[in-house]
Amino acid sequence: MSNVSGIIKSIQDIMRKDVGVDGDAQRISQLVWMFFLKIYDDREAEIELLEDHYKSPLPEHLRWRNWAADPEGMTGDELLDFINSRLFPTLKNLQPAGSDKRGYVIRGVFEDAYNYMKSGHLMRQVINKIVEGVDFNKAQDRHLFGDLYEQILRDLQNAGNAGEYYTPRPVTQFMVDRVAPQLGEKIMDPACGTGGFLTCAIEYVRKQHVKTVEQEQLLQASIYGVEKKPLPHLLCTTNMILHGIDTPTQIEHDNMLSRRAYTDYGEADRVNVIVTNPPFGGMEEDGIENNFPANFRTRETADLFLVLIMHLLKDGGRAAVVLPDGTLFGEGIKTRIKEQLLTTCNLHTVVRLPNGVFNPYTGIKTNLLFFTKGTPTTETWFYEHPYPAGYKNYSKTRPMRIEEFEAEKAWWGGVERSGRIENEFAWKVSFDDIKARNFNLDIKNPHSPDQISHDPDELLADYAQLQQRIAATRDQLKAVLAAALEGKA
Numbered sequence: 001m002s003n004v005s006g007i008i009k010s011i012q013d014i015m016r017k018d019v020g021v022d023g024d025a026q027r028i029s030q031l032v033w034m035f036f037l038k039i040y041d042d043r044e045a046e047i048e049l050l051e052d053h054y055k056s057p058l059p060e061h062l063r064w065r066n067w068a069a070d071p072e073g074m075t076g077d078e079l080l081d082f083i084n085s086r087l088f089p090t091l092k093n094l095q096p097a098g099s100d101k102r103g104y105v106i107r108g109v110f111e112d113a114y115n116y117m118k119s120g121h122l123m124r125q126v127i128n129k130i131v132e133g134v135d136f137n138k139a140q141d142r143h144l145f146g147d148l149y150e151q152i153l154r155d156l157q158n159a160g161n162a163g164e165y166y167t168p169r170p171v172t173q174f175m176v177d178r179v180a181p182q183l184g185e186k187i188m189d190p191a192c193g194t195g196g197f198l199t200c201a202i203e204y205v206r207k208q209h210v211k212t213v214e215q216e217q218l219l220q221a222s223i224y225g226v227e228k229k230p231l232p233h234l235l236c237t238t239n240m241i242l243h244g245i246d247t248p249t250q251i252e253h254d255n256m257l258s259r260r261a262y263t264d265y266g267e268a269d270r271v272n273v274i275v276t277n278p279p280f281g282g283m284e285e286d287g288i289e290n291n292f293p294a295n296f297r298t299r300e301t302a303d304l305f306l307v308l309i310m311h312l313l314k315d316g317g318r319a320a321v322v323l324p325d326g327t328l329f330g331e332g333i334k335t336r337i338k339e340q341l342l343t344t345c346n347l348h349t350v351v352r353l354p355n356g357v358f359n360p361y362t363g364i365k366t367n368l369l370f371f372t373k374g375t376p377t378t379e380t381w382f383y384e385h386p387y388p389a390g391y392k393n394y395s396k397t398r399p400m401r402i403e404e405f406e407a408e409k410a411w412w413g414g415v416e417r418s419g420r421i422e423n424e425f426a427w428k429v430s431f432d433d434i435k436a437r438n439f440n441l442d443i444k445n446p447h448s449p450d451q452i453s454h455d456p457d458e459l460l461a462d463y464a465q466l467q468q469r470i471a472a473t474r475d476q477l478k479a480v481l482a483a484a485l486e487g488k489a
Contacts, residue, residue: 007133014125020118029231031126033113036238037064038130040106043241057096057103062087071128080120088115101249108253109237112230167196167277167322168357170402171368175275175320176200178349178370180415183209184218185272188312190256191305192225195236197275198251199243220245224271228255257284257304261291262311270314277322278305280364296340298333306337310345315374319345325365329442338439342377342431348417350441351408352384356394381420381428383408384445424448 008031015027041064048054056063067074067082074082091110096103117123181187181201189197202223210216223245227233233253240248280302289297289304296307302323309319327334328350341347351368358366371377385408387393394400411426413419422428424447434441 007129011126011129014122014129015117018117018119018122021116025231026116029114029234030116032231032234032238033110034127034130036109036234037068039238039241041065041069043246047246055097055100057094057100057106059090062090068127069131071131073124074120075124076120078120079123080118083115083120083123088113101247104249105237105247109234111253113234166193168400169196169200170400170405171277171322171353171357172196172200172275173402174405174408175322175368175370176204177409178412179273179275179318179320181205181273183215184222186222186224186270187273187275188224188271189276190226190274190308190312191276191278192227192236192251193232193277195225195239195251197277198223198225198236199239201273201275202243202245216244220247221250223248223250225251226254226256226259227251228253255288256308257301258288258291262293262308265308265311270312270317272314272317274309274313274317274319274321276305276309276320278302278309280324280327295336296333302327303334303337306341310341310373313345313373317373319369319371319373321369323367323369325367325442327441328367329440331438331440335439338441339435341371342380342434342439344376345371345373346375347371347377347380349381349383349412352382352445354385354387354394357400377431377434379428379430380434380441381417381426382443382445383411384425384448386425 011031012027015021015030021027021030040058044054044056044063045065060066067087073079088110091106094103094107094110096107117126176197181204183205187198187201187205189195192198202219205219206216210219223240225236227236230253233251236251237248240251278301280300282301283299284301284304286299289299292304292307296303298304306321306323306327309321313319327338347369349368349370351370353366353368355365358364385404388401388404391398407425411420411423420426420428425445427446429443434443437443
């Protein structure tokens with residue numbers, strides 16, 4: 001699996017020959033459920049070495065090893081009939097045995113999965129490429145799957161999933177590192193996508209705190225995620241299994257905003273840590289806003305998630321959230337939401353990211369909000385993340401790197417955030433000043449006065465000046481035109 005992009009490309013080239021697969025989205029969906037079954041089988045082979053009496057939740061004839069692994073096995077119409085008539089119907093309706101939750105995971109994965117391929121011969125070629133290319137029981141191949149996974153995500157972006165921006169790994173790592181989840185704390189991403197934040201949290205807790213089997217079990221029981229779209233949910237479930245969460249039943253296929261009313265989330269639903277990049281720029285279906293208190297009702301997805309995140313945190317709970325500039329300077333309901341945020345939580349830090357972090361998928365400028373529930377905000381620190389030396393923007397070939405956040409980490413001041421000082425990138429604003437600005441958080445760096453401001457008063461003043469200049473220019477043109485006409489006369 002040394003050439004990950006090559007493997008993916010060769011598989012997709014085969015799929016392009018199949019008349020049933022139409023476009024990147026279908027190719028990716030087809031590829032992912034196949035990889036899921038291969039990964040699950042490799043993981044089961046590992047478990048069988050450790051457990052004497054392991055029993056697969058899959059019927060024996062449906063296990064990958066028994067129908068796919070043999071390169072000279074089923075092909076053509078026989079393979080196609082097996083997939084369509086036996087594999088998919090059984091997995092979509094899989095009934096777990098007793099208390100075995102693994103069956104629920106598999107059924108959940110296949111509920112919205114489909115076989116788009118019409119040629120059994122081409123399908124055999126794809127399966128053989130997967131068999132030849134990867135062995136997830138080899139540490140090296142498991143590690144390299146990260147590259148394969150990234151390739152799938154890039155292809156998913158290119159398939160045109162508007163409004164879905166998969167957070168760059170340096171950003172997820174930095175956010176998780178700053179909220180510092182502890183063993184035993186409930187960790188949630190309510191819009192988990194493909195699981196980037198959750199896998200970072202798993203890696204962080206394992207490295208810092210997990211030394212025994214019991215601690216590993218405690219970690220696995222403390223990870224929660226919800227994703228409403230089927231393909232990212234499938235990718236997230238696969239991602240969890242690859243990261244050692246063998247039964248990721250706490251990764252739910254649902255919409256956190258609509259699954260129940262705001263008031264129905266009680267103490268049992270509250271969590272210690274939330275790290276997330278909720279979808280922004282999108283609108284929810286009519287009626288979902290009615291699940292929320294009247295003063296926060298909106299159909300804008302990011303706003304609703306921010307309201308819900310505040311509600312779901314325990315007292316003392318910590319959150320790190322990616323939000324667009326529009327949330328910072330927006331008025332109306334956005335103002336009321338920000339007032340709620342600053343009066344019920346300590347919004348201690350806002351990291352302002354430069355343009356292009358999410359390139360090439362969106363040019364929307366984003367911010368990282370860090371807050372703790374239970375005590376009101378007295379002051380908020382802002383940190384303007386600069387481009388690396390020599391950069392004017394990020395791109396596919398020059399993406400953001402985790403090393404760029406070393407300056408923020410050095411300035412942060414540890415868990416207590418002590419010893420922070422203002423510098424060319426950092427400044428603080430009191431709650432009273434923010435309130436006087438009508439909770440407009442789009443506060444420009446005082447050390448970079450040439451920045452664009454979204455302050456309404458400043459924008460109106462600029463607009464008035466522009467109108468004056470336009471009027472003056474128009475009058476000049478009229479005068480020139482009149483003079484020219486008089487000359488002709």
